[in-house]
Amino acid sequence: MEILSVNNIVKRFGNYEAVSKVSFSVGEGTIFGLLGPNGAGKTTTIRMITNILIPDEGEVLLFGEKVGSSQQERIGYLPEERGLYKKIKVIDQLIYFGQLKGLSRTDAQSEARKWLLRLDASDWETKKIQELSKGMQQKVQFISTVLHNPDLLILDEPFSGFDPINTETIKKIVLDLKEEGKTVILSTHIMEQVEQLCDNICLIDRGKLVLSGLVRDIKREFGRDTIIMEFDGEDSFLDQFHNIKFINRTRNRAEFRVSDGESSAMEILRAAAQNNNIYKFELAEPSLNEIFIDVVSRNEAKQ
Amino acid sequence: MTKRSSTSKVWTIINHEYLTKIRTKGFIIGTLLGPLVLLAFIFIPVIVTMLSSESTAKKIAIIDNTGKLGQAIVDEDTSKYFITNLSENELRDGVLKDKYDGYLVIPEDFLQKGEATVYTKGGGGLGFISALKSNVRDVTRKERLLDAGVDLNVINVINRGIEIQTEKITKEGTEKDYTEVYAIVGYVFGLIIYTLMILYGQFVSRGVIEEKANRIIEVIASSARPFEIMMGKVIGIGAVGLTQVLCWVVMSVVLLYLIGPMIGNMVSGSHIAQMSNQMGNASRQMALPSGFEIPAISPWVFIAFIFYFLSGYFLYATLFAAIGSAVDQESDAQQLQLPVMLPIILPILFIGSVISNPDGMLSVILSLIPFFTPILMMVRVAATPVPLWQVALSVVLMVGTFFACIWLASRIYRVGILMYGKKPSLKDLVKWVRLSG
Numbered sequence: 001m002e003i004l005s006v007n008n009i010v011k012r013f014g015n016y017e018a019v020s021k022v023s024f025s026v027g028e029g030t031i032f033g034l035l036g037p038n039g040a041g042k043t044t045t046i047r048m049i050t051n052i053l054i055p056d057e058g059e060v061l062l063f064g065e066k067v068g069s070s071q072q073e074r075i076g077y078l079p080e081e082r083g084l085y086k087k088i089k090v091i092d093q094l095i096y097f098g099q100l101k102g103l104s105r106t107d108a109q110s111e112a113r114k115w116l117l118r119l120d121a122s123d124w125e126t127k128k129i130q131e132l133s134k135g136m137q138q139k140v141q142f143i144s145t146v147l148h149n150p151d152l153l154i155l156d157e158p159f160s161g162f163d164p165i166n167t168e169t170i171k172k173i174v175l176d177l178k179e180e181g182k183t184v185i186l187s188t189h190i191m192e193q194v195e196q197l198c199d200n201i202c203l204i205d206r207g208k209l210v211l212s213g214l215v216r217d218i219k220r221e222f223g224r225d226t227i228i229m230e231f232d233g234e235d236s237f238l239d240q241f242h243n244i245k246f247i248n249r250t251r252n253r254a255e256f257r258v259s260d261g262e263s264s265a266m267e268i269l270r271a272a273a274q275n276n277n278i279y280k281f282e283l284a285e286p287s288l289n290e291i292f293i294d295v296v297s298r299n300e301a302k303q
Numbered sequence: 304m305t306k307r308s309s310t311s312k313v314w315t316i317i318n319h320e321y322l323t324k325i326r327t328k329g330f331i332i333g334t335l336l337g338p339l340v341l342l343a344f345i346f347i348p349v350i351v352t353m354l355s356s357e358s359t360a361k362k363i364a365i366i367d368n369t370g371k372l373g374q375a376i377v378d379e380d381t382s383k384y385f386i387t388n389l390s391e392n393e394l395r396d397g398v399l400k401d402k403y404d405g406y407l408v409i410p411e412d413f414l415q416k417g418e419a420t421v422y423t424k425g426g427g428g429l430g431f432i433s434a435l436k437s438n439v440r441d442v443t444r445k446e447r448l449l450d451a452g453v454d455l456n457v458i459n460v461i462n463r464g465i466e467i468q469t470e471k472i473t474k475e476g477t478e479k480d481y482t483e484v485y486a487i488v489g490y491v492f493g494l495i496i497y498t499l500m501i502l503y504g505q506f507v508s509r510g511v512i513e514e515k516a517n518r519i520i521e522v523i524a525s526s527a528r529p530f531e532i533m534m535g536k537v538i539g540i541g542a543v544g545l546t547q548v549l550c551w552v553v554m555s556v557v558l559l560y561l562i563g564p565m566i567g568n569m570v571s572g573s574h575i576a577q578m579s580n581q582m583g584n585a586s587r588q589m590a591l592p593s594g595f596e597i598p599a600i601s602p603w604v605f606i607a608f609i610f611y612f613l614s615g616y617f618l619y620a621t622l623f624a625a626i627g628s629a630v631d632q633e634s635d636a637q638q639l640q641l642p643v644m645l646p647i648i649l650p651i652l653f654i655g656s657v658i659s660n661p662d663g664m665l666s667v668i669l670s671l672i673p674f675f676t677p678i679l680m681m682v683r684v685a686a687t688p689v690p691l692w693q694v695a696l697s698v699v700l701m702v703g704t705f706f707a708c709i710w711l712a713s714r715i716y717r718v719g720i721l722m723y724g725k726k727p728s729l730k731d732l733v734k735w736v737r738l739s740g
Contacts, residue, residue, distance in 0.1 A: 083518030100526035
């Protein structure tokens with residue numbers, strides 16, 4: 001069942017069209033990746049979903065209704081640029097944000113305490129935000145997003161500022177929430193995370209939708225043309241091939257795409273085996289990172 | 304979990320703004336200190352008078368070379384003056400040893416030349432000198448009149464006449480003082496409104512900038528409508544202002560009407576009254592009226608004060624919110640704030656002429672201009688009985704302008720809070736108003 005559908009939304013600022021006729025939909029209980037380079041129109045799109053901005057054309061349907069004030073309470077939005085009141089205590093701040101999302105004071109308080117406990121942050125309850133480290137502040141911000149038990153979570157770069165351990169904690173919570181049937185829109189530039197977490201993605205560039213679909217379909221569509229190899233010894237053998245496009249090349253490891261797929265892969269393997277010990281030779285689908293760069297640069301060339 | 308209706312969002316924001324602000328040290332100190340400053344304004348002169356009066360209770364030796372005036376001066380205040388036969392050297396020693404506070408040498412030709420010298424250790428204050436002067440002057444005047452052959456009865460008649468006249472002047476002076484007091488009350492209230500409008504306007508502006516600079520606004524904007532956020536903030540901080548003003552009014556009333564008269568009675572009831580009798584006519588003018596009356600300030604003045612403060616605050620606070628929303632940081636706000644600050648500051652320039660002629664055409668017109676009304680109408684209401692129609696008209700104009708300002712400000716605010724990067728000009732703000740249709 002679709003929980004959100006974005007239909008041909010357009011947003012202009014003066015003469016500049018920030019979002020032009022973007023459409024996509026997000027199914028209930030899925031994690032949806034909203035991708036795109038900086039300034040592509042992602043934030044503007046998110047603002048239209050969260051009812052901060054109203055589209056000039058098209059419409060956003062949320063939970064089957066045109067988005068409005070009443071739906072806002074069912075959304076939890078974590079903006080990319082974080083912000084909390086520096087001089088207010090953690091608990092008071094969480095209660096305030098909870099109340100703004102329609103919780104009663106007591107509910108907001110008990111939910112805030114529950115989440116602080118879950119994120120191992122109960123000790124900070126009465127601390128002011130300015131006394132906390134950046135990572136701690138990020139946790140508080142994350143709690144303010146999920147506190148009111150929203151059905152749709154919109155997370156813009158949710159892992160920035162977290163160390164690897166906290167990143168895993170938050171990731172797990174996001175996956176838990178998905179298990180509970182919540183829907184998540186994830187916007188990030190870190191494609192690994194998208195591959196790990198997202199079911200569907202859409203890619204926006206220059207205000208337009210350039211790619212969308214299931215992550216595995218998209219990857220399959222791009223074909224198995226990526227070779228990842230690890231070896232011991234001289235890597236100059238790679239230089240004789242001109243149809244190679246390197247993604248990553250270090251002394252003992254190379255990741256590259258070949259233009260004519262599997263036939264040249266065999267040649268490369270043969271060349272490599274002459275002088276080197278090969279530890280790994282993998283014919284893989286391109287990473288989302290590659291697909292991202294590929295699509296965006298092709299789109300740029302078209303302009 | 305129970306979900307509440309969205310109409311309570313403004314209420315949540317008001318609550319938050321109010322509770323956050325009211326707990327700050329600045330607010331508590333300001334609220335407590337305000338009336339104390341007022342108290343200081345009123346009672347410092349009283350206390351100064353009291354202290355300087357006390358300093359006249361000094362022992363003064365008199366060397367009378369005329370042989371006529373000495374006893375008369377002593378009769379003016381036997382507790383203070385005495386005639387001595389000691390030499391000047393001995394007196395000087397006595398003064399240095401604090402046996403007495405000083406000595407007065409009246410030369411033989413004093414009645415002709417009118418020059419005498421008082422020697423003291425220094426200090427003693429103006430009150431002491433002026434009391435001495437007036438005692439000597441009174442006695443001398445009487446003596447000169449007698450010397451000129453004026454009948455003693457005539458002199459008494461003249462003196463009595465002077466006394467009656469003095470009473471009258473005092474009474475007139477009191478009346479005049481009250482007009483002045485009302486003018487001062489108006490001036491003070493006008494200045495308080497001026498200060499509060501700027502202070503609380505800045506609170507609003509700073510609050511908006513804080514939310515924008517810290518990117519809190521995006522989270523709040525995903526929970527409530529910009530209009531609700533702006534109005535919640537404006538009303539919440541306004542409620543803080545109202546709380547402060549009400550505290551001040553209550554504390555002032557308590558101070559002025561309960562503690563004030565108590566101090567007044569204490570001061571005038573005891574030795575001051577007694578002393579002022581001894582100090583003679585001239586100083587009696589300066590003495591406190593018995594019972595230390597405070598001119599009755601009509602409760603309407605307080606009501607007007609609260610109304611003009613609130614309406615003025617709301618008028619400007621919405622504009623301050625709009626300005627705050629347009630900039631990324633506080634330092635950028637200065638320049639944009641100028642057009643909002645100007646109409647607040649301008650009335651201060653007119654206050655003088657409004658006070659000197661509160662019923663004049665210029666005063667009436669100026670006080671009806673909504674942006675000037677909070678200060679200038681306040682001054683007039685306190686200083687003079689303003690015709691009801693003018694007050695009513697000012698209220699209507701204020702409320703109308705208030706709604707116009709909300710309309711304007713909310714349009715700027717809606718666009719402004721999401722605009723980062725370039726520092727907008729006034730032209731941009733005008734564009735935003737048209738843009739957010």
